[in-house]
Amino acid sequence: MTVPAATQTFDASLDAVVVGAGFGGMYMMLKLRENGYSARVYETGDDVGGTWYWNRYPGCRCDVESMQYSYSFSDELQQEWNWSERYAPQPEILAYARHVADRFDLRRDIEFETRIDRATFDEATNRWTIETNTGKRISARYFITAVGCLSTANLPDFPDRDAFKGNIYHTGQWPHEGVDFTGRRVAVIGTGSSGIQSIPLIAKQSKSLHVFQRTANFVVPARNRPLDPEERAAVKADYAALRAKGRSRPTGFFFEHNNFSALDVDDAERERLYEKFWDNGGLTFLGVFNDLLISPESNETAAEFVRNKIRKIVKDPETAELLAPRDIIGCKRLCADTGYFETFNLPHVKLVDISKSPISRLTENGLMVGETEYQVDDIVCATGFDAMTGALLKMDIRGVGGRTLNDKWEHGPRSYLGLGVKGFPNMFTITGPGSPSVFANMILCVEQHSDWIVGCMNHMRDEKLKRIEATLDAEDAWVEHNREIGDGSLRSQCKSWYLGSNIPGKPKVFSPYIGGFPIYTDKLAESVSHDYRGFELSR
Numbered sequence: 001m002t003v004p005a006a007t008q009t010f011d012a013s014l015d016a017v018v019v020g021a022g023f024g025g026m027y028m029m030l031k032l033r034e035n036g037y038s039a040r041v042y043e044t045g046d047d048v049g050g051t052w053y054w055n056r057y058p059g060c061r062c063d064v065e066s067m068q069y070s071y072s073f074s075d076e077l078q079q080e081w082n083w084s085e086r087y088a089p090q091p092e093i094l095a096y097a098r099h100v101a102d103r104f105d106l107r108r109d110i111e112f113e114t115r116i117d118r119a120t121f122d123e124a125t126n127r128w129t130i131e132t133n134t135g136k137r138i139s140a141r142y143f144i145t146a147v148g149c150l151s152t153a154n155l156p157d158f159p160d161r162d163a164f165k166g167n168i169y170h171t172g173q174w175p176h177e178g179v180d181f182t183g184r185r186v187a188v189i190g191t192g193s194s195g196i197q198s199i200p201l202i203a204k205q206s207k208s209l210h211v212f213q214r215t216a217n218f219v220v221p222a223r224n225r226p227l228d229p230e231e232r233a234a235v236k237a238d239y240a241a242l243r244a245k246g247r248s249r250p251t252g253f254f255f256e257h258n259n260f261s262a263l264d265v266d267d268a269e270r271e272r273l274y275e276k277f278w279d280n281g282g283l284t285f286l287g288v289f290n291d292l293l294i295s296p297e298s299n300e301t302a303a304e305f306v307r308n309k310i311r312k313i314v315k316d317p318e319t320a321e322l323l324a325p326r327d328i329i330g331c332k333r334l335c336a337d338t339g340y341f342e343t344f345n346l347p348h349v350k351l352v353d354i355s356k357s358p359i360s361r362l363t364e365n366g367l368m369v370g371e372t373e374y375q376v377d378d379i380v381c382a383t384g385f386d387a388m389t390g391a392l393l394k395m396d397i398r399g400v401g402g403r404t405l406n407d408k409w410e411h412g413p414r415s416y417l418g419l420g421v422k423g424f425p426n427m428f429t430i431t432g433p434g435s436p437s438v439f440a441n442m443i444l445c446v447e448q449h450s451d452w453i454v455g456c457m458n459h460m461r462d463e464k465l466k467r468i469e470a471t472l473d474a475e476d477a478w479v480e481h482n483r484e485i486g487d488g489s490l491r492s493q494c495k496s497w498y499l500g501s502n503i504p505g506k507p508k509v510f511s512p513y514i515g516g517f518p519i520y521t522d523k524l525a526e527s528v529s530h531d532y533r534g535f536e537l538s539r
């Protein structure tokens with residue numbers, strides 16, 4: 001029998017509980033405090049940083065330029081922090097997160113090494129009961145998730161996993177003390193972003209390296225470099241302008257781009273522009289023409305340009321062909337590298353194609369592909385994440401009538417604006433499925449959501465409202481809108497983690513909002529200006 005929340009005892013009674021102390025949870029906490037709410041953040045890890053706390057694999061760094069991949073809310077913070085490289089390495093981003101926590105005295109409101117396991121909505125009180133793995137029970141008016149889109153490691157469940165006598169690592173759960181691969185025989189499984197960043201560095205140390213590839217990925221050179229003081233100073237002198245330009249772009253960060261089609265120019269000019277953007281480096285490669293993610297013909301010109309680059313870099317033609325992706329460039333997340341393809345020219349590095357014959361099991365000394373055993377000392381799983389919904393669905397979240405979020409999302413996530421879910425009142429999902437999230441500069445996304453949520457809470461406080469819930473109509477319309485625009489983009493045309501294709505049994509739903517950061521910003525504002533249209537607010 002369920003005990004009514006009103007008669008229960010709690011370890012704390014708060015206005016809001018925030019789950020996760022990455023960039024999202026940290027900023028949300030700051031806003032809640034500034035606006036006079038009692039709130040607490042609960043975090044599984046023993047420090048702040050989220051993504052940058054967990055992903056400590058060699059070569060881990062951001063691929064949105066650091067001057068933009070950083071908080072924009074405080075000009076003092078922007079001015080005082082000095083990024084050392086165009087794309088900061090993980091230790092520096094983690095140091096930045098810690099600096100922010102100290103500077104704004106956030107730690108006193110964060111409970112580390114505490115996982116939220118369950119959250120139950122009580123209709124009688126319009127409050128959530130939140131339970132931790134440490135046995136605490138907290139009552140809160142609002143349940144705010146900042147659990148991250150890429151925070152649940154996808155660790156393949158190989159048969160006979162325990163038979164393997166060596167070490168198994170996952171890039172997203174990297175040992176804090178680091179790993180020394182010197183003299184070791186290493187297998188890296190997976191050639192997505194984490195594999196592409198780590199493989200060149202693991203190759204430098206290891207005695208032998210086998211890279212197991214299921215699907216080849218498009219990779220462009222990052223062209224990372226130190227940032228010189230003058231360049232930094234120039235950005236800082238007019239940071240607001242750069243931020244405004246970033247917000248005006250679908251990606252939430254600014255980069256040079258052209259507003260014409262790849263088919264508007266002749267072959268020579270197209271090649272010249274691809275070379276220019278290739279030399280400039282980074283994900284901005286896709287900005288060379290404005291229809292690369294819309295027109296299959298245009299996309300193919302870019303794809304073939306990159307394939308030819310791979311053929312030129314990789315000396316063994318067979319390996320080059322295996323590394324050259326056949327599908328749409330930008331459909332899976334584009335990756336940026338430093339010396340990835342060059343690594344396959346090293347005599348001790350071998351590519352193993354597992355597209356047709358997967359890894360069947362682990363053995364005492366390595367792994368089996370078909371009848372071949374690869375003997376290794378260490379296995380690195382660069383196998384990514386149960387993206388977008390993984391961390392949300394790991395919690396036992398129960399809304400109206402005791403219905404679980406897992407049940408509600410059985411056929412894929414449904415939300416209004418990626419922020420609210422019908423049947424789960426007073427719950428907000430920062431960068432939830434249905435919001436731009438992984439398609440945009442995520443730090444701006446978490447700022448945007450946190451600002452919106454606290455604005456909404458202020459409105460509710462002013463109007464003495466106790467409950468907010470997305471309406472079914474708004475949710476249905478938003479899901480349909482997402483489906484429509486997703487179908488119109490080449491991004492939905494391949495197997496990718498955007499669709500959940502990397503997780504066996506996961507419903508294949510294109511989760512991030514693809515309409516772009518500025519349009520999404522307008523949608524959020526429209527809802528507010530029409531008295532939170534799409535939500536039902538009540539006393």
Ligand SMILES: Cc1cc2nc3c(=O)[nH]c(=O)nc-3n(C[C@H](O)[C@H](O)[C@H](O)COP(=O)(O)OP(=O)(O)OC[C@H]3O[C@@H](n4cnc5c(N)ncnc54)[C@H](O)[C@@H]3O)c2cc1C
Nearest residue numbers: 020022023024044050051062063064115116147148151442
């Ligand atoms: C290797 C890598 C590189 C990336 N590079 C970029 C980039 O260049 N640009 C970009 O925009 N984005 C990038 N991202 C995406 C990145 O995740 C976001 O930019 C950002 O860090 C997300 O912040 P967050 O606070 O929303 O989530 P996270 O940083 O994922 O933090 C979520 C936190 O919630 C905690 N948590 C989850 N569930 C629970 C629970 N039940 N109880 C308690 N705590 C819980 C987790 O432990 C974690 O610390 C990258 C991601 C990865 C993995």
